[in-house]
Every structure is written in C-alpha cells, then in structure tokens.
Amino acid sequence: MTTSANKSIRAQSQTSAPDVAEENVVRVRGLVKRYRDGTAANRGIDLNVRRGEVVSILGPNGAGKTTFLRQLTTELKPTSGSVEIFGVNAVAEPESAKRMMGITPQEGGVFETLTVLEHFELFARFKGLRRREARLAAFDVADELGLGAEINKRVGHLSGGQRRRILIGLALLGRPPLLILDEPTTGLDPASRQTVWKVIRHVVAEGSTVIFSTHYMEEAERLSDRIGIIESGRLAAFDTLDKLFARLERSYRVEFSDPFDPLVEKSVRYFATFAEAQEHTASEQLSEYSIARASLEDIYFALTGERFVKAEEGEGA
Amino acid sequence: MKRITDILCVFRIHLARLRREAGPFVLAALIFPTAMYLFAVAVSGAEEISDEKRLRFLAGSIVFSLSMTSISWLGYLLLENRFTGRLKLFATLPLAPSSYIFGVIIFALAQAALGTTTLLIVARALGVRANVSIASLSLVVLLTMLCLCGLSVSIAARARSFSEGSLLTDSLGAGLVFLAPVYYSAQAMPAALSSVSKWLPTSFAASGVQTALTGNFQAGTELLALALMTLMTLSLGFRLMRWREE
Numbered sequence: 001m002t003t004s005a006n007k008s009i010r011a012q013s014q015t016s017a018p019d020v021a022e023e024n025v026v027r028v029r030g031l032v033k034r035y036r037d038g039t040a041a042n043r044g045i046d047l048n049v050r051r052g053e054v055v056s057i058l059g060p061n062g063a064g065k066t067t068f069l070r071q072l073t074t075e076l077k078p079t080s081g082s083v084e085i086f087g088v089n090a091v092a093e094p095e096s097a098k099r100m101m102g103i104t105p106q107e108g109g110v111f112e113t114l115t116v117l118e119h120f121e122l123f124a125r126f127k128g129l130r131r132r133e134a135r136l137a138a139f140d141v142a143d144e145l146g147l148g149a150e151i152n153k154r155v156g157h158l159s160g161g162q163r164r165r166i167l168i169g170l171a172l173l174g175r176p177p178l179l180i181l182d183e184p185t186t187g188l189d190p191a192s193r194q195t196v197w198k199v200i201r202h203v204v205a206e207g208s209t210v211i212f213s214t215h216y217m218e219e220a221e222r223l224s225d226r227i228g229i230i231e232s233g234r235l236a237a238f239d240t241l242d243k244l245f246a247r248l249e250r251s252y253r254v255e256f257s258d259p260f261d262p263l264v265e266k267s268v269r270y271f272a273t274f275a276e277a278q279e280h281t282a283s284e285q286l287s288e289y290s291i292a293r294a295s296l297e298d299i300y301f302a303l304t305g306e307r308f309v310k311a312e313e314g315e316g317a
Numbered sequence: 318m319k320r321i322t323d324i325l326c327v328f329r330i331h332l333a334r335l336r337r338e339a340g341p342f343v344l345a346a347l348i349f350p351t352a353m354y355l356f357a358v359a360v361s362g363a364e365e366i367s368d369e370k371r372l373r374f375l376a377g378s379i380v381f382s383l384s385m386t387s388i389s390w391l392g393y394l395l396l397e398n399r400f401t402g403r404l405k406l407f408a409t410l411p412l413a414p415s416s417y418i419f420g421v422i423i424f425a426l427a428q429a430a431l432g433t434t435t436l437l438i439v440a441r442a443l444g445v446r447a448n449v450s451i452a453s454l455s456l457v458v459l460l461t462m463l464c465l466c467g468l469s470v471s472i473a474a475r476a477r478s479f480s481e482g483s484l485l486t487d488s489l490g491a492g493l494v495f496l497a498p499v500y501y502s503a504q505a506m507p508a509a510l511s512s513v514s515k516w517l518p519t520s521f522a523a524s525g526v527q528t529a530l531t532g533n534f535q536a537g538t539e540l541l542a543l544a545l546m547t548l549m550t551l552s553l554g555f556r557l558m559r560w561r562e563e
C-alpha cells in the first residue's frame with residue numbers, strides 16, 4: 001500500500017519563480033552532480049532565489065540536499081550546470097562567490113583548543129573584518145546565539161549543541177548577504193532552535209537571503225517564504241506553502257485507530273472537503289479519530305512517497 | 318594585506334593548539350632527539366668520543382627534530398584538520414588554500430626555530446663544542462623544513478583516510494632520518510641502502526647542518542639539491558591542496 005495523498009497531488013513536477021521582476025540572488029541551472037563512484041546525487045536542478053527570501057530545502061536522507069548546497073557554496077564541483085551567486089559564476093570564481101556567503105556545513109569540525117571568542121574573532125578576520133570590528137562581531141554573534149556565558153570557554157569543552165551554534169555563528173560573522181545553512185538546528189534543544197529561528201528572522205529583516213535544509217517540517221513552515229523538496233536528486237517541488245497546499249486535491253486528513261486494537265498503527269485517509277471527511281467517520285462508525293487540514297508533512301510524504309499508510313484510498317479518488 | 322592577515326590567522330589557530338597541548342611537540346621535537354643523541358654517543362663505543370663525531374650526532378638529532386616537527390607532528394595536525402571536518406570550515410571562507418599552507422608552514426618554522434635552539438643549548442650543556450654559523454644553520458633549517466612540510470601537506474591532502482595518512486607521515490618522519498647517515502657514517506651502510514640514502518633530503522640536511530655547526534657556510538651542490546627538492550615537494554603540496562572536491 002502506498003500513500004493515498006500521493007496520487008492526489010496534481011501532476012506538476014516543477015514550478016515556480018518566473019525569471020523576471022525580482023532580483024535573483026541565486027540562479028541555478030541544470031545542476032547535475034555525479035560522484036566518482038557513479039552516484040547521481042543531483043539530476044538537473046533549476047532554481048532561483050530572490051533577494052530577502054528564506055528558502056528551506058527538505059527531502060529524505062540521501063536525497064541530495066547537502067550535495068546541492070555544497071555546490072552552491074563552491075565546496076563541490078558540479079558535474080554540469082551553472083551556479084550564480086549575486087551574478088558571480090560560483091563555479092569559475094569560488095572565492096568571489098564565497099565573499100558573499102556565510103556557510104554552515106552539515107558536518108564541520110571546530111578548532112577545539114580555541115576559546116569561543118578566539119574562534120569567532122579569527123574567523124571574522126578571515127572574512128575581512130578589522131581587529132576591532134572582529135572582536136565586536138565575535139561578542140555580538142556569541143550573544144545572539146546564547147553563547148555569551150561561554151565566550152571564554154574552550155570550544156573543546158562545549159556540548160554538542162553549543163558547538164553546532166558555533167558553526168552557525170561562524171556563518172553569521174560579517175553579516176554576509178547570503179546564508180547557506182545545512183541542517184543548522186539538528187541536535188539543538190527546543191530553546192536553542194528558537195534562538196536560531198530568531199537570528200534567521202533578524203538577518204532577513206536586515207536584508208539577507210537565507211537558504212537552509214532541515215528535517216523539521218515545523219521549522220520549514222514557520223521560517224520559509226518558499227520550500228523546496230528534493231527527492232532522488234530532483235527538485236520535486238519548489239513553492240510557497242500555500243501553493244504547495246493548493247496542489248493537494250484532497251487536503252483533509254482523517255486519522256483513526258482501530259477501536260478493537262488500539263496498539264495497531266493509526267490509519268490515514270484524505271478527503272477533498274471537511275464534509276466528506278465527516279461523512280466517512282460517520283459511515284465507518286469511527287469512535288476515535290481526528291480530522292485536520294493536511295500539513296506540510298502530508299505534502300512532503302506525498303511528494304517523496306515515503307509514508308506507507310495502512311488505509312486504502314479515500315473517497316472520490 | 319588580506320592575504321597576510323589570513324596567513325597569520327591560520328598560524329594563530331595552530332599556535333593556540335601548541336600553547337594548550339605542547340606535549341606532543343616537546344616529546345617529538347626535543348625529548349626524542351635528545352635521547353637519540355645520548356643513545357648515539359653511548360653506543361659509539363669509543364672511550365673518548367671525538368668532537369667531530371659529537372657534532373655529527375648533534376646534526377643528526379637536529380635533523381631528527383626537524384623531521385618529527387614537519388612530518389610527524391605537522392602531518393598529524395593537517396590530517397586531523399582534514400578528517401575531523403575543520404578543513405570544511407576553512408573551505409567556507411574566502412581564504413586561498415595557499416594561505417592555509419603558508420600559515421601552517423610558518424607554524425612549523427616557528428617550532429623548528431624553537432626546537433633547534435633548544436637542542437643547541439642542551440648540547441652545550443652536554444659538553445658539545447660547536448662553532449655555529451647562524452646564517453648557514455638558518456638557511457639549511459629553512460630549506461629542510463620547507464621541503465619536508467611540502468611532503469606532509471601533499472600526504473595530508475591526498476590520504477584516503479586518517480589512518481593511511483598518519484601511517485605514512487609517521488613512517489616517513491622517522492624513516493627519512495634513520496635511512497640518512499645521521500647517527501652513523503655513510504660507509505657503515507649496506508651499499509644498496511646507501512645509494513638510496515644519498516638522495517634523501519635528510520642526508521643533504523644533515524650534511525648542511527653539520528657544516529653549519531663547524532662555523533662554515535655550505536654552498537655548492539648539496540644545498541642546491543635541497544633547494545630543488547624543496548621546490549618539488551612544495552609545488553606538489555600547493556597543487557594538491559584544494560578546497561573544492563571533485
């Protein structure tokens with residue numbers, strides 16, 4: 001059995017942003033990455049990101065999100081296709097492109113013998129800040145990310161989540177106009193995650209553009225202007241949340257459990273209207289159920305074909 | 318200007334490591350070479366060991382120290398940077414790979430200066446009478462370090478795993494010294510080995526250091542050979558060191 005919502009997605013594999021009007025700060029065309037061992041991790045991705053936008057990239061493990069982001073950040077050479085960052089050809093001029101980017105890799109190591117202050121300060125210097133500015137930026141970023149109390153602590157003595165915040169902080173130094181963050185909040189506690197959200201909103205308010213990947217639907221919903229879903233190396237969707245919802249023909253979700261065997265996994269069915277959903281619960285004499293609007297998670301599962309629900313198709317398929 | 322700042326920042330990052338974890342450096346660059354000097358003197362057999370021999374052993378220990386600093390210890394740090402994801406942080410910056418290399422080379426040179434000076438002081442305390450030509454010694458130490466650093470940069474850039482890389486740097490660091498006639502004379506070597514050993518950078522280095530310890534300046538073919546090797550290993554290092562993966 002496969003997801004029922006899957007089939008209710010209107011045939012529409014690519015969408016979005018016409019190349020006109022708004023200024024595109026990121027332009028990606030026909031991006032293909034085939035690793036040496038033959039793995040085709042990105043299979044032709046086209047995408048534009050406008051100035052001041054927050055774009056989140058979702059997709060299952062191994063879908064190609066990191067591969068995609070690492071080509072934007074120039075860490076990985078594309079097999080073919082083009083990447084432009086603020087009009088600079090990032091493939092040909094990686095250093096110029098990197099001057100405009102703050103980057104947090106999915107997995108980066110920190111220099112453990114430096115203190116938090118030294119780490120931020122030295123990396124701010126790499127970004128071209130003068131000594132005084134670098135020090136101020138180091139304190140600012142530490143405060144913003146809730147690391148103020150740890151500023152003189154060695155990075156090697158920090159917890160996993162605190163180190164993760166160091167990596168985010170390094171990207172923020174020098175307030176680059178484009179932030180590219182690969183799973184920035186993975187491993188963070190709920191409060192720290194919200195701190196990061198606040199920081200992202202703040203830099204966007206100051207005019208920066210942000211592209212980040214995440215496995216948290218809530219994070220994507222709350223922060224992004226547009227959401228991209230990568231599936232098997234292709235951009236399966238790239239749109240605003242509203243437009244993604246509009247793609248679901250049946251956007252009411254009934255979740256119910258078997259009253260005689262409550263331990264069995266819950267079943268899910270989708271319906272076009274609330275009335276249809278109610279009708280179903282009545283006709284099936286369901287006693288324990290919930291009806292809700294479909295969420296980003298439903299769209300995600302529909303597009304990535306990841307959820308195998310127990311229920312058959314809903315009415316009106 | 319930005320480039321100099323970058324190089325100095327790379328240097329400072331590594332210096333912090335040395336300041337807070339000096340143990341490996343002290344062991345590799347000072348204690349081992351001093352112990353090797355004492356060992357060589359002890360097993361040399363002669364009742365009254367000649368000054369010439371003492372100087373040769375001291376030159377050997379200095380080269381040993383340089384090799385440990387530039388290949389074993391620096392190689393280890395570079396491999397660690399790469400395989401623990403720290404290099405990824407550098408890769409996110411508008412930083413040229415060559416600035417990274419220059420930064421770590423300056424770091425290695427600083428340690429070489431410290432190590433060599435300390436060994437000379439220790440040797441004097443042990444009664445070695447050297448008449449050091451500072452200019453000559455500095456030049457040989459500089460060339461030796463650059464040459465060996467080029468090797469460790471290349472290994473660290475290309476090794477497929479941490480263990481492969483550190484096995485290589487460890488065996489090269491020690492092997493290059495023990496294959497060179499530093500603690501024994503070239504004549505004492507089996508013929509097959511001595512034809513290899515003649516061409517090792519450490520052999521040229523040992524001979525250059527020994528000359529410098531007698532107050533002479535060694536120009537000529539040996540220094541030229543060392544300079545050529547330096548050119549080769551460094552250009553290889555600069556070529557192989559790339560942020561971007563294929």
Ligand SMILES: Nc1ncnc2c1ncn2[C@@H]1O[C@H](COP(=O)(O)OP(=O)(O)OP(=O)(O)O)[C@@H](O)[C@H]1O
Nearest residue numbers: 035037039041059060061062063064065066067068
């Ligand atoms: N260096 C590499 N060599 C070969 N294959 C690779 C390499 N890096 C990644 N891959 C493969 O490319 C595909 C995409 O990997 P990628 O890291 O981009 O996924 P991802 O979407 O970021 O996953 P996750 O959510 O787990 O971070 C995977 O199949 C992975 O095995």
Ligand SMILES: [Mg+2]
Nearest residue numbers: 065066067106
């Ligand atoms: Mg990833």
